[in-house]
Amino acid sequence: MADVSHRAGDLRTHPDIAEMRARYARVMDGPQGVAVDGLVVLAGLYLAISPYVVHFSAASHELVICNLILGIGIAALGLCLTLAPARMMGLTWAMAATGVFLIISPWVVTVGHTATRGMIWNQVIVGGLTCLLAFAAGAGMVLGNRRRA
Numbered sequence: 001m002a003d004v005s006h007r008a009g010d011l012r013t014h015p016d017i018a019e020m021r022a023r024y025a026r027v028m029d030g031p032q033g034v035a036v037d038g039l040v041v042l043a044g045l046y047l048a049i050s051p052y053v054v055h056f057s058a059a060s061h062e063l064v065i066c067n068l069i070l071g072i073g074i075a076a077l078g079l080c081l082t083l084a085p086a087r088m089m090g091l092t093w094a095m096a097a098t099g100v101f102l103i104i105s106p107w108v109v110t111v112g113h114t115a116t117r118g119m120i121w122n123q124v125i126v127g128g129l130t131c132l133l134a135f136a137a138g139a140g141m142v143l144g145n146r147r148r149a
Helices: 017-027 031-054 058-083 089-108 117-148
Strands: none
Touching: 031 058, 031 117, 058 089, 058 117, 089 117
């Protein structure tokens, strides 16, 4: 019979231990990147709940749904930036485009309805913050890649 028992082995004999240590060191190298990713998650979660915090008018149902979908998407992107930063570098620019869309969304999405001053300021501030965080995350990844090279 073959021995199929699982023994608690020592990782020092693992053939990929050097690569795993190098990858762990790269991930732990930059806490500033983790801070930016955390702020991206918080910005996305705030965007998702902002219609209820700012009390969007009942006529702006489309903007409520838009904020909920984009907020969940931005929060998920922040989590993905934390888990796989190298793979998500291209999506930081999509997040910047989302921020620009958020800035113009009170006039684009609420066609036929009047957006209140609170709705406009909320969208402009969150959209600007999303753009800034996208540029910070993208710049952090580019600088991190140059430093490793």
